[in-house]
Amino acid sequence: MFGGDPVWPVDLGDLRLWPMESEDGPLLQELLDDLADFRTPFGEPGRADAVSTFVALPQGVDYDAKLLVGVWRNGLLIGALDCIVGYPDPATWSVGLLVVADRHRGNGVGSAVLGWLERTARDRGVRTLRAAIRRQNVDGQLFVEHHGWARDLTAVDAELGTWTKSLSAG
Numbered sequence: 601m602f603g604g605d606p607v608w609p610v611d612l613g614d615l616r617l618w619p620m621e622s623e624d625g626p627l628l629q630e631l632l633d634d635l636a637d638f639r640t641p642f643g644e645p646g647r648a649d650a651v652s653t654f655v656a657l658p659q660g661v662d663y664d665a666k667l668l669v670g671v672w673r674n675g676l677l678i679g680a681l682d683c684i685v686g687y688p689d690p691a692t693w694s695v696g697l698l699v700v701a702d703r704h705r706g707n708g709v710g711s712a713v714l715g716w717l718e719r720t721a722r723d724r725g726v727r728t729l730r731a732a733i734r735r736q737n738v739d740g741q742l743f744v745e746h747h748g749w750a751r752d753l754t755a756v757d758a759e760l761g762t763w764t765k766s767l768s769a770g
């Protein structure tokens with residue numbers, strides 16, 4: 601999937617990370633449908649949200665560059681991570697989605713998954729992680745800033761801001 605796959609599943613305490621397959625689509629859709637604050641991070645909801653997550657790829661990028669991971673606890677899908685590796689340049693990975701189900705928030709799940717992504721990327725020589733976050737999604741911005749990410753003020757977009765984390769510093 602992204603040059604030296606981890607051995608799946610990855611266990612982080614009682615969390616299990618596993619690449620998502622298309623048959624997980626309905627579960628992911630359910631998770632997204634149940635978010636009370638869906639519009640803040642993602643905008644208008646639609647029935648095709650989970651499908652978009654499975655197919656979303658920047659133009660010209662191969663599906664092999666997609667790291668779409670389900671976060672499971674006790675057999676339940678409680679979160680998801682979607683990241684494009686080697687985009688927009690070989691030393692950068694771009695997070696498209698990091699979401700935790702409402703009732704599992706505030707317990708370190710998001711931090712555990714982001715920490716795993718950072719370690720995995722660093723181990724592969726990646727220099728920068730980046731994420732586009734909607735302007736209204738202040739909690740999402742505070743969450744990544746809490747993890748040492750910084751706003752990229754050179755990136756200008758009316759809807760989205762860009763946050764990055766340099767991995768070279770350690």
Ligand SMILES: CC(C)(COP(=O)(O)OP(=O)(O)OC[C@H]1O[C@@H](n2cnc3c(N)ncnc32)[C@H](O)[C@@H]1OP(=O)(O)O)[C@@H](O)C(=O)NCCC(=O)NCCS
Pocket residue numbers: 641695697698699700701704705706707708709710711712731733737738739740741742743746
């Ligand atoms: C952002 C999100 C993934 C966080 O998941 P989570 O499992 O609740 O996060 P955690 O429990 O690991 O909390 C992480 C840390 O961030 C901090 N944090 C979370 N929200 C915060 C906020 N609004 N302001 C300041 N700090 C915040 C917590 O205090 C916690 O700190 P600690 O680890 O030192 O205790 C989750 O809220 C979510 O799915 N939001 C909707 C989607 C989204 O916005 N994604 C992020 C954009 S990439």
